[in-house]
Amino acid sequence: MISSTMDIVALEKKYKTNKAQKNVKELEEKLSTVQGNSENISELSKELSYYSELSRKISQIQKNISDLKDAKFMIDNETDAEIVELASEELTSLEENIISLDQEIRKMKISKRFESED
Numbered sequence: 001m002i003s004s005t006m007d008i009v010a011l012e013k014k015y016k017t018n019k020a021q022k023n024v025k026e027l028e029e030k031l032s033t034v035q036g037n038s039e040n041i042s043e044l045s046k047e048l049s050y051y052s053e054l055s056r057k058i059s060q061i062q063k064n065i066s067d068l069k070d071a072k073f074m075i076d077n078e079t080d081a082e083i084v085e086l087a088s089e090e091l092t093s094l095e096e097n098i099i100s101l102d103q104e105i106r107k108m109k110i111s112k113r114f115e116s117e118d
Contacts, residue, residue: 011098012065020055027051054108061101068094 027048034041071094074087 008065008068011061011102015058015061015065018055018058018062020051020058023051024048024055050108050112054105057101057105057108061098061105064094064098064101068098 027044031041031044031048034044068091071087071091075084075091078084078087
């Protein structure tokens with residue numbers, strides 16, 4: 001569970017932009033114009049797959065962070081106990097999702113680094 005606002009702020013800053021989306025667009029353009037051997041196409045397709053998955057996960061974490069901030073706002077400002085309870089449950093779920101996605105993204109980047117070293 002994320003224990004402090006600083007953690008959320010750090011994650012929000014870390015995932016403020018989705019640079020992987022730019023890479024996806026560039027790779028899609030390259031693939032549409034490539035006139036090379038199948039090895040070039042295969043390498044570009046592999047890169048596109050990686051950046052597409054990375055971009056998807058970053059978009060998910062961005063949405064979860066936004067939803068988490070909304071849930072915190074509801075908890076802090078809502079007077080209906082039932083709504084506060086639902087928002088608290090949502091908060092816990094979002095925190096778990098954010099932690100999981102952050103770990104998945106880090107693993108992907110580490111795997112990519114090791115793959116590039118081969």
